[in-house]
Amino acid sequence: MEYQKPTINKVDFRLASKYGSPLKEQRIKGEIDGVPVKELVEKFGSPLFVFSQRELEEKYREYKTAFSSRYPNVQFWWSYKTNYLDAICKIFHKLGSKAEVVSEFEYQKARRLGVEGRDIIFNGPYKPKHILRQALQEGAMIHIDHFYEINDIEDVARELGLKEVGVAIRCNMNTGVYPQWSRFGFNIENGEAYEAVKRLYKGGILKLVGLHAHIGTFMLSSSAYRVEVEKLMRLKNWSENQFGVEVEYIDIGGGFASRNRLKGVYQPPEVIVPSPDEYAEAVTGAIYDNYQGKLPKLYLETGRALVDEAGYLLTSVFATKRLPDGKKGYVVDAGVNLLYTAFWYNFELFLDKRYEGLNEPSQVNGPLCMNIDVIAENVMLPPLERGTIMTIWPVGAYNYPQSMQFIQYRPRVVLIDTNGTPHLSREADDLNYVVEKEVVPDYLK
């Protein structure tokens, strides 16, 4: 008989159900796209972000098909903030996505990757004049967030000698969901968006070519998009009638949900997350029901729904302890420094193989010397050995770009291509990288 880590669990008949026993179920993922997680960790280290190109492409095609099969002129714009690793952006650009950026840094990153200015949508509430100047010179499409930005664009356009500049305005609105995103762009219900269109034409330089809105994130209601499109189409029709122009496109932003588990939501993602077809039906149906004249182009800035499920974080058990409340505590080598979204989502945790012993209530903590460093507060796990590899999923959206060099160095990132070959796509941080920009004042030397 082999040694087993000793386990004892109180028999609790409340745990018995027709769905099976939480004491014996183990979720196992030994490989990603055919590459064993053990091999990945041995070759690239732990923790390790892993992205699957296969999954990225499948998701993109799924969404592209859902929309393009219903509507004639659809363009996806890759949302850089969701994941701006070069390799990820390159894949989406090769698939046909253009770039949607929200800052000077993201704009420059897209240009560095060879994206032409005319293939960039520039969103965001903060666009200083110097980057506006570059964006206008290079033909990027500016989505205006506030009245000051209208002034700034007019000033820059005059400086550059531009006679007419096509722009879009950003709109916010009530779509029947909570929380309402009201801080970006101009409000529809109180008439501010209509005022903004009037203001554009009053200046004599700017011309409305598009309307944009981003109604929220992880939107579990496809009908909210129907409301959004109806309101944008109403504004489009009004603008066209009022100023005799053609508003070429509507941009419905992002926010489609992935199969992640939002904290506080009882039902599983399989039940509550709308399919690409449901989103597409709501959006395109609302355009068809409300258009006058020419059909507008449809722009989408889908980020999370395309990349989240393609991202994994491999982490290794470093130590275990018994917490005073009886839970088993695990210390793993990846923490909230790498998983910013752990504050909102209950990720799936997979084990690298089956472990002997019954599951017990456990808590998984990262390596930070911070009490908030909790990856999973209540999860049923069998007794795990030091070195056990856990796969945390889905983590492809908003985690890498928001990961921090805080206490620990950020790890490597690997991309597995469609043939199942892993490639290093970002090196880990090291001391030189972290301190490179620091300057010790002379008087302290």
Place this chain on the structure above:
Amino acid sequence: MVEMVIDENNIGYIPSLGTSFQLNETAKEIILMLKQGKSKDEIVEELAKKYNKDWREVFIDVTDFMEKLKIYGVIQ
């Protein structure tokens, strides 16, 4: 003194409390040794020897297990 009775399916029962527990093989061995009055150090040594394991690793497991016995009120 540990009053747990363990059956052939590794279900432990404490008559005075009316509570039942699921155990694995090593857990059962430890309970039996505790019932024989063996100390923690003796249990660690015996298990390490029997399974040819590093005693320091076994020490962590046995410490953890006994903490849980305390939480369940099986030992004081």
